[in-house]
Amino acid sequence: MATIHLIGGEKGGVGKSVVARLLAQYMIDHEIPFVGFDTDKSHGALLRFYEGYASPTVIDSYQSLDNIIETAAELPEHRILVDLAAQTHHPLAQWIAESGVLELADELGITINYWNVMDSGKDSVDLLDKLLDQFGLKLNYVLVQNQLRDDNFNLLEFSGVKDRALALNAKVITLKRLHAPVMTKIDNNNYSFWAAKNKDADSLNSLGLLERQRVKTWLNHVYNEIEAVGV
Secondary structure, three states: OOEEEEEEOOOOOOOHHHHHHHHHHHHHHOOOOEEEEEOOOOOOHHHHHOOOOEEEOOOOOHHHHHHHHHHHHHOOOOEEEEEOOOOOHHHHHHHHHHHOHHHHHHHHOOEEEEEEEEOOOHHHHHHHHHHHHHHHHHOEEEEEEEOOOOOOOHHHHHHOHHHHHHHOOOEEEEEOOOOHHHHHHHHHOOOOHHHHOOOOOOOOOOOOHHHHHHHHHHHHHHHHHHHHHOO
16 A cells, blocks of 8 residues: 655754655656645745645645545555645644544555654754654654754754654664755756756756766765665
């Protein structure tokens, strides 16, 4: 049956949408069929960069959220990718609890993975702790240590929260930081990551030869991390 990948972390600016975009590109490059859902009302990244694969989802509408499970049930050979905007955890958790989502998913054989995207700050550690309190063994966790601002995750390492997650069979991956001017060019040009690593003769501000090489090197690392977890 299908696997649902929830890309969350609650805190804004930790790179959830970048992770969602990377998973989308990984699935495209590896010919893995998937359907994307984007919960960001203002500037949804999946809708912007992978519009042919994603549709909008209204986080405070049960009917809209129901489409996630119904799609997973109807398309068992597909992965379901859900990009969760910041501050969406409460309505999502309420829908999960009141709709019996986890019980139904178990009955249908649908796997639900929660990719918890984190920076190195205390807020991310505290939010992960609350997530584990709420769902415990009911979800499969992937902790994404995003080196967006810092590569020192000592707060997480020594908090006891990471050990708690590992005891719940969580997997951990590291997302290296892509050179900031390169990411800025990618976003300004509305490039998918495929477009970013290939020559674009039409753009006045396209990525240069070494910039494209940096994207390729970065993607290779990310793909190795994803493959270690599995999708």
